[in-house]
Amino acid sequence: MSKPSLKSVGPVAVPSLPTSIAQVGTITKYELLNYFRSRRFFVLLIIGIVISAIFTAVVGYYGITYLNLTSALGFYSFWWGNSITLVVILSGIFFGGDAISGEFQNKTGYFLVGNPLRRSSIYIGKWIAALTASLIIFAIYAAIAVGNGIYYFGTSIPYQFGDSLVFSVLYLVAVLGFTFFFSSLFKSSSMSILVTAILFLFAFSLIELIVSRLAQIEPWFIITYGAGIIGNVLMDPYPLTQSTRGPGGREVSTFAVSIPQGIAILVGYFVITAVIGLLLFERKEFT
């Protein structure tokens, strides 16, 4: 794999091709290079830093007592629990929103696709690059939150924050899986970014609300419901699904996703969308 051997085929010596895994690595490498050169990565990085700055300023200005952040867990719940899903969703929109559709609209896909590599290598390579770029921003965002946490509450970081961190990464994986799949449904870059943004910023939460409040059905099929574990795990005690008697004696349930359930939803979303996305891209025509 590392050193392609020369074997003579026909009149020209054709070096044997790298493995598909090595080709995925190549795609990832150049995709990342492209990210770091392009504005998108830095815009998102700045957004992440701005959100962090706002939190830092708010906590610094009002102080933890005024904000009623009496424990380290409460602090992380306030900071991380309220904001990380937005950072994850923005990563999904920025890096996944037009990941595949852009290759068609800008015709950049045509440069690669005629080469001897599997389509899936392109898809997976691009996905890993998007995940890597997102994780860099994610790590910076987490570092600023933890830095503040240590400043106010010392180095004993509650284990629940570790759990929440892991769930956030899982959510990021699922969101990117979904946005990649979604972007392979479109051939227009701006269209797929727009639709992805609407879905994650409004539509999913709205459906979740309608389904759970009005229809009184647990919205286990909505990705954002699964992502509830990121905030829930930072709450003490962990919230549970509750039924109360509403006005008129009607029973009203408030649903809270449990950890195993949340993990299942996120993993399920990732696996299903990854498989469908790959199949779609395999079958897509570069007309």
Place this chain on the structure above:
Amino acid sequence: MSVPSIEAVNLSKRYGSFSALSNLNLKIEGSKCVGFLGPNGAGKTTTLKLFTDMIRATEGKALINGVSVHENKKKALAPVGSLIESPEIYPALTPREALSMVAEIRGMPRSERKRKIEKVVAEVKMEEWLDKKVGKFSKGMKQRINISAALLSEPEILLLDEPSTGLDPRGMSEVREIVKSLKQKNRLIFMSSHLLNEVSDICDEVAMIDHGKLLVYDKLSNVVSRFSGADGGAIIIDVGLSREIDDQTVSGTISSFPGVVSAEKLEGKNLRLHFSGGIENQEKLLSDLVMMKIGLISFHPSSSALEDTYLNLIKATL
């Protein structure tokens, strides 16, 4: 040693009820340059896309060196360099980076990459731009880089879709020189083009297609004499000589060979013959000219002959 080959077996592509390519059967084998001609919308790009698995065939197969492109893309395309429909390169990358990506994907040994990239970029005269971002390039400059990407791995088969689109006149002539030099290195080149003089200059064979159907695939000279002369329209044959020839021989002997409509002396030592015989007469004409020992060094039906043929053939199917 195996010879390079590309083969279409019953290859068809439909978009809904519209047939972009129907039952193409074509086998091209050996080292040569084949020009792929046809009017706009004839199905040339469609064919080339089927050969690179960019689109899926509705029926039939595209084979490269006997390997199905769709079923085993990686293996089939390993010996192929292609340029189809002017792709774009990530604007934030430089040609060096974009070409390195191709080199890595194709498994070019690290030690050769730098040298080979610089070599192909020099071939398309873009050395000065090697480390500038592609985003700022003009259309023709991008096309030059695309050509260098197709050549980079020194593929034994080249599939080119109108490689000179967007190039300036010098660029077009450079592309011709590149293709000619590739022919000497035993490559199979399958190239679509609207530039008939380009095709008649560099190609040994032509395939013509219209409305998704192959009209003819044969040696350039055969196609020209079969479909141009036979139709009554005279074709032009340019004859190159190594020494002066006197007027009498031209207006007497040469003009009276069967099929020769007229013969004129051009500047230098060239002759231009208007010819309307069939393929046999053309063969005889050539051997007669050789027998005359007038210093014959070249003999080719000129571009306008191909144009003539083209117009005849395409008209016939409308």
